Amino acid sequence: MAFDTKISADEFSILRSFGKKGAFHYLDNAAMAQTPDCVINAMVEHDTTRRSNVKRGVHSLAEAATAAFEGARDTVARYLCVKDSDEIIFTSGTTAGINILAHSLGLMFERNDEILISQLEHHSNIIPWQIIQQRQGVRVRYLPVTSDGRINLERAEDLIKSRTKIVAVTHGSNVTGAITDVRNLARITHEKGAFLMLDGAQTAPGGPIDLPGLKADFYLFSGHKVFGPTGIGILWGRKEILEKIPPALGGGEMIQDVGLEKSTFLGPPHRFEAGTPPVTQAIGLAAALEWLSRQDITGMRNHLKRLTLRIMEGLSGLDNRINILGPEQGSERLPLVSFSVDGLHPHDICQVMNDRHGVALRGGFQCAQPLHVFYKLDGSTRASLAMYNNDKDVDAFLNGMEDCLKILR
Amino acid sequence: MSENIYHDQIIEWSKRTDHIASLKNFHCKATASNPLCGDRISVEMELNGDVIKSMAYQVKGCVLCKASSAVLAERARGLRFDDLNVIYSELDKALKSSADNPDSFPEGYRLFFPVRSHKSRHSCVLLPFNAVDKAISEYRASTLKEI
Numbered sequence: 001m002a003f004d005t006k007i008s009a010d011e012f013s014i015l016r017s018f019g020k021k022g023a024f025h026y027l028d029n030a031a032m033a034q035t036p037d038c039v040i041n042a043m044v045e046h047d048t049t050r051r052s053n054v055k056r057g058v059h060s061l062a063e064a065a066t067a068a069f070e071g072a073r074d075t076v077a078r079y080l081c082v083k084d085s086d087e088i089i090f091t092s093g094t095t096a097g098i099n100i101l102a103h104s105l106g107l108m109f110e111r112n113d114e115i116l117i118s119q120l121e122h123h124s125n126i127i128p129w130q131i132i133q134q135r136q137g138v139r140v141r142y143l144p145v146t147s148d149g150r151i152n153l154e155r156a157e158d159l160i161k162s163r164t165k166i167v168a169v170t171h172g173s174n175v176t177g178a179i180t181d182v183r184n185l186a187r188i189t190h191e192k193g194a195f196l197m198l199d200g201a202q203t204a205p206g207g208p209i210d211l212p213g214l215k216a217d218f219y220l221f222s223g224h225k226v227f228g229p230t231g232i233g234i235l236w237g238r239k240e241i242l243e244k245i246p247p248a249l250g251g252g253e254m255i256q257d258v259g260l261e262k263s264t265f266l267g268p269p270h271r272f273e274a275g276t277p278p279v280t281q282a283i284g285l286a287a288a289l290e291w292l293s294r295q296d297i298t299g300m301r302n303h304l305k306r307l308t309l310r311i312m313e314g315l316s317g318l319d320n321r322i323n324i325l326g327p328e329q330g331s332e333r334l335p336l337v338s339f340s341v342d343g344l345h346p347h348d349i350c351q352v353m354n355d356r357h358g359v360a361l362r363g364g365f366q367c368a369q370p371l372h373v374f375y376k377l378d379g380s381t382r383a384s385l386a387m388y389n390n391d392k393d394v395d396a397f398l399n400g401m402e403d404c405l406k407i408l409r
Numbered sequence: 410m411s412e413n414i415y416h417d418q419i420i421e422w423s424k425r426t427d428h429i430a431s432l433k434n435f436h437c438k439a440t441a442s443n444p445l446c447g448d449r450i451s452v453e454m455e456l457n458g459d460v461i462k463s464m465a466y467q468v469k470g471c472v473l474c475k476a477s478s479a480v481l482a483e484r485a486r487g488l489r490f491d492d493l494n495v496i497y498s499e500l501d502k503a504l505k506s507s508a509d510n511p512d513s514f515p516e517g518y519r520l521f522f523p524v525r526s527h528k529s530r531h532s533c534v535l536l537p538f539n540a541v542d543k544a545i546s547e548y549r550a551s552t553l554k555e556i
Binding site: 378 | 414448527
């Protein structure tokens with residue numbers, strides 16, 4: 001049976017209300033997915049029945065809030081197929097998670113140690129490591145990119161050295177849509193004694209993740225891309241590693257004993273969650289992951305694959321000035337398509353597509369300037385899909401692009 | 410769907426190339442860029458005291474940035490630094506204003522009236538002014554040093 005996008009879209013108030021106002025085709029899901037009503041309701045229910053700080057009070061509300069918060073942690077662990085929910089650290093998003101990891105793990109780095117990332121990364125997986133480089137004299141090195149927008153893993157053997165402390169790469173590119181084949185990378189990384197971190201911001205929305213199968217040491221994602229709220233994200237790490245990493249941020253909730261000279265810290269995950277955590281958002285994230293897990297994941301993936309292919313085929317046949325970035329047609333990729341049009345600026349395309357066709361796209365560097373430098377582009381335009389998108393959205397996109405090319409010629 | 414900001418006048422201005430050049434004799438120059446979208450403009454100006462004799466530019470940008478660059482270069486000739494600052498300030502204020510009145514825009518810049526409701530695009534219109542402002546500030550700083 002074909003995947004039923006009508007049922008999915010009906011669960012989102014925002015899609016229903018915008019749909020009534022006229023043409024509305026939301027193709028900016030890689031930046032932020034929409035939130036189903038059940039997630040919003042879960043957060044409202046929490047704030048109207050259990051709102052309290054967690055792990056501090058002994059009153060009924062505090063007990064209920066703490067149980068819900070820790071229950072949310074268990075839900076995330078199930079989504080990532082990991083047994084120990086102590087490995088789940090709540091953050092405010094992927095960017096915050098990478099910063100927490102970089103600054104905490106960075107405390108263990110020594111001068112001339114190396115950090116290996118790639119030229120394909122989102123800025124959130126470049127800048128935190130560059131800050132550590134400036135602060136501690138370590139060296140950030142880069143895996144190059146292949147012409148079809150993948151990390152060139154053939155260079156991993158050369159570039160991962162005994163001095164390499166962490167290999168931190170995207171699990172799926174927000175620009176090219178390429179999915180990183182991490183099996184060999186994990187093996188090489190671990191053989192050299194380094195850790196492997198995967199930025200899962202773009203892969204987590206695709207359904208439950210088999211983290212043990214990925215053999216990574218750290219994995220991160222954001223709530224707002226998995227149909228959850230903003231201001232919440234996850235940093236997962238192997239417990240035996242997390243236990244050895246000192247916290248970079250201090251405050252309440254993360255301490256065991258506080259003295260005027262010295263303090264001691266709780267074990268993971270709490271040692272990395274200083275201060276009041278984003279409790280309501282954690283409840284929302286758990287509701288989103290439960291909702292996502294209830295979907296027909298195989299049907300959803302096939303549906304998105306078909307729509308992605310339609311976009312790629314449609315763009316290819318539209319105008320020879322269009323250059324699609326990333327893996328070639330038919331190869332596995334995330335449900336997103338970035339492209340450039342010779343002589344046209346991405347913001348002009350996005351504006352015309354919004355104003356004349358009600359199509360929401362993303363344009364510019366997409367927080368990946370070094371990748372655009374590699375492509376010798378000043379930016380690109382991206383259409384990204386979620387399960388509530390359908391053929392009408394793709395039709396509107398392709399018709400809109402045809403119009404756009406005429407107007408901006 | 411929102412107000413169409415890509416009307417004929419803006420498209421027409423964005424295609425003008427009258428002042429896309431390099432000046433043989435310029436007194437100040439500067440480059441401004443927008444890290445979000447990659448727009449970049451480099452300006453050169455020939456001066457007579459604090460009066461702009463001519464302005465030329467090179468731009469890589471969107472339609473709005475190109476149109477704004479063309480309008481600014483066309484209208485800069487004969488302006489004093491202070492006059493230019495006033496226009497910059499008025500344009501910035503008009504873009505941010507919720508007033509539904511094109512007359513709140515400086516003369517020559519009313520074509521950008523529809524841009525006011527697109528906050529994320531204000532910087533596209535203002536980028537050429539950022540470059541000119543930077544060039545003038547650096548020129549002033551260097552002439553002060555000489556004194």
